[in-house]
Amino acid sequence: MARKQSDYLAALLSDEVETTPAAVEEAAPQAPAIPPRTERSRGTTLLGRESALARVASGEVRQVTQLLLDPARVRVWPGNARSYIHLSEESCRELIDSIIAEGGQKVPAVVRRIDGDPDHDFEVIAGTRRHWSVAWLRAHSYPDMHFVAQVVQLDDEAAFRLADLENRARKDVSDLERARNYAEALKHHYGNHMTRMAERLKLSKGWLSKMLKVAGIPDAILDAFASPADVQLKPAYPLAQALDDASKAPAIRKEAQRLAREQVSRRNGGRPAVPAADVIKSLLAAPDAGRFRPEPKSVLSNHGRPVASIQSSNRQGVTMRLHAGSGAQREQILDAVRELLAMLDDEGRGLRP
Structure with a gap:
């Protein structure tokens, strides 16, 4: 091992070294950056340094390199549940203000390298809102703001599990976004084996089954809601079940069309939207309301x-x-x-x- 590399690792792992910021680079690093030399305690011995290096070699400790990236060179991995196109200044305002106040992004996102895309070098696995917020800041008076990211090597299934763990703690990721994300993952990562997926994600099989059921609600029904984010698991599950009933589905669809028109009218007129709870109630009551009698096909x-x-x-x-x-x-x-x-x-x- 080169002397500089061993010095870097020893400095990184020594318990008696002053803390220094993580190494960062503008482009993809060819080798780990070397932090500034710090004064070691007089009691530091060669044995201590070799022990630190042995911890790295054994895998007990790993180096973490953070990069300073241009968000334009980073795309968002489509396997993430969060809908990037629905992010806005309003939904990210708190995060934007935090980044400005702290002089930059403090919590790194998680990215992985990609090949074969001339426009991008990395893709975001976790940290979609951070990516959007930094991109917005660069376009609005902060052109030197960087997207701080940690590079990992993950296959798609592992990337999905990592993104899912982060999204579980986010209240702004709706049940419908997660449900549809799970439905895609079930097909692409778990061969449509729900039990295997539940075990890998450490989720209840029954709960996952309900999420997948809600994921199947057609877009024509979702148009009845003011926003897809209003579709929550517990009230939406009975609706998904009702849509499986051929005697009820036509009436529910007709009522959804009426509600969708009403939502548009309210939005255009500056009036409050029909609340999600009222939408669910109206849709479930439609088959018994006598508004529609399905004809045999x-x-x-x-x-x-x-x-x-x-x-x-x-x-x-x-x-x-x-x-x-x-x-x-x-x-x-x-x-x-x-x-x-x-x-x-x-x-x-x-x-x-």
Whole structure:
């Protein structure tokens, strides 16, 4: 080991050395930066320095390098639950003021290196709001502000677990954001094995099942809310269950359309939005309100007789009936089935892959 490197490690790990800031660089480091030499205590011995180096070699202690980055060269990892496009000056105002008051970002984000992207060198695993806030400050009178980050080596599944741990402590990450993030992770990282995912994340399988259920609420229903952030797990779970009932879903969808129009009208008129609790109550009451009576879904032949019809549609699948005596040929029957599936897709009740 080079002398300078050993001096750096010994200085870093010695209990009797004055604390110095972590090494930082403007670009990707080629080697760990060397902190300024500090005066060691007279009692420091060669044995003590070798012991410190042995701790590093054994993996007991690891070096942590922090970088000062241009946020424009850092993209946000799409596997994070937080919706970057919904961040704003208002939602990040407290963090922005804190960074200004402290003269810079004090808590480093977690990033990893990426290859094959000419526009970016790193991606954010944890610290999305910090990235947004520093980028905003650089565009608003603080051009020299840097994005402080710690580089780690993680595969996608480990990155997801790290981001999830951070987001659990954040009240501004909505249940719906987390639920949809879990649904994507279940498919991409855990092979659709919910039990394995629950074990890896150390979550209750029942709780995770409810989150995944809420993740499946269609966007057409979410439009009834003033904001997707208003969709919380406990009240939204009965709604997700009701949407599985083919006899109730059409009425709920129709009521969601009405509520969505009302939300737009209120927003344009400067009036308060319909509260989330009232939206849930109205949607769940829709099937019994007599506002909508679903008509049976069927396709008729040229002779006016039913060729195929939908018997039920829920999370277990779609049940259809092919009618005898319709006078339709095989290709016409297949066309009728395709037409019925297209009807379900348009309503958001189609078969899920």
